[in-house]
Amino acid sequence: MELVAEAGSADAADLIARGDIDLLVVAAPNHAHFALAEAALSAGKHVVVDKPFTVTTAEADVLLALAAARQRMLTVFQNRRWDGDFLTVRAMIESGRLGEILLFEAHWDRFRPAIKPGWRERPSEGGGLFVDLGAHLVDQALVLFGRPEALSADLVRQRQQAEVDDYFDLILHYGRMRARLSASTLVTAPRPRFALYGTEGALVKHGLDPQEARLRDGGDVLDPGFGIEDEADYALFTPADGPAERIATVPGCYRTFYEEVAEALLRGGPPPVDPRSARNGLLVLELARESAREGKRLTL
Template sequence: MVVKTYNVGVIGYGMSAKVFHIPLIQVTPTFKLHSIVQRTPKPTDDASKDHPTAKIYHSATEMFADPSIDIIVITTTPDTHFTFTKSALEAGKHVLVEKPFVPTSAEAQQLIDISEKTGKLICVYQNRRWDTDFLTVRKLMADDTLGRVVEFETHFDRYKAVRPENWKGNLSMDQAGGVLYDLGTHLIDQVYVLFGMPKSVTAVFSNQRNDGEAEPDSLTVLLGYGTNGPLVTAKAGVICVETEQLRYWVRGAKGSFKKFHLDVQEDQLKAGLKPGDKGFGIESEANSGTLVVLEGGKPKSSVFKNVEPKTYATLYDGFMKAIEDGGESAVPVKASDACDVLKIIEAARESARTGKSVTF
């Protein structure tokens, strides 16, 4: 039986490409790193030296015109995502695009329509759906260990006193820059996976750095799910001096779960490890979460280790299978999901601007 190999082209050669995408392409069966767009190679940053078997282009237009490419991965700044995704689809390529998908839900819907017309698939790189601690939370909820969830807190707090010199710090929110589209996209996407679309959104943005910049660097977003639904808090701050940063605090009718520390996969990828390497995705047991449940009417605490990691490679593997035979319904992170997340983000912006809750 002949197994088809899919040629993958990557637009951009920054950290996203090097850390999050090329290593996952390399461990995905039937995917081959075919080419890379790097506009301005440097002596110490040259894709042709790092990947001598890959074709190197200096513009995305050249890549779109290459008929041998099946899939294009877009890792450039989010203000370019709409144009590049549209061009790739219209050139007959499947597309995997970094988060945030595009600046607006209207643009997302346009791309969904083009995807349907061309028959080419879009997958959005919401990799933190495969954070091991998030999968642990999902298991606790699926097993009804916590009972009906009444409050759900998800945090991405850090101490970063200097604004980054990249799109996360330089692009405006209208260009899908800043904390809301960077960390907020991760936080809100995970909430969307668990609970779906909220009934109300209330948001407060702030500049915790007090650095004179107009764009906020921190956020608190409250997502309401009706009288009987959970109250969700999504929070990201940059002036948080802690030895252990809170990640999740989930409270339910039967118990609660509290977890500190971030998933380890990003740091492992930066260190050169890949999915499949020994220990990849496995967090130290010392950083395990704490589960508290009622026993005999009294709260009892225990250490609750993370579930076995599925790793970020699961996203790429799922996209491979969707392209092979699954179609749009099998895409691991659908463009329609990302469109809904953008609608929540737009509601948060409206709430922060007006000081009022926005209802769906």
């Protein structure tokens, strides 16, 4: 079996038609995800789709049904599940050291006052900060805590000349626990990337996983230490009855995603991201937009 990870280019139709390609990766503007993935699945290819899975849950449902009918693997590149900071947060929750989590916060702040040309700044092409970063934050929250009972959201355009949302604040309701997911393009001093407050202690983590920045700088995922974070960026754990301590960041590893893709195709293992979970994330995004428009809490 030949595994080739390419798609989303001007000659995507040629790639989809080739008989020597078994796997296509759709890495295109958001609005093109559905059409490219549908064409690839219809041609009998296995498909990896970049996040967001599609623009709507209706499109996602079509792809799920098509993949099942064609018996092809379909998965979504929710790479932030393999961020070191997220893996650290997940390990701390599972350890029980925080006790019962009552407040979970995930922030992703930037300072980008200028409007950049491109599809991400256009509403007609699936742009906006909420789709871009919210797709990651919602996915991480669902992995940690599952489906919320209700949600309430605020989306707004804060920059001059902005055509799409560039700030959001989403609260997921889980009984007496709240998960707050927020991002802004006008924050010069970023809030903690993660902050968790439980009955037995708190965990606060600043900084962003270094893998993407190292890839931009020409790094290789096979380089020794590729996903290792500097000690200065370790999380701070403050227990309820003891001194604070630094928690070493679990090494991030994006290549794990494609190792699991290969395992799924060559040995019949499960895909690294169940596309149904990505579809559930889209549902939260859709309901959050409705909540913001109507100014009210919505039950799932």
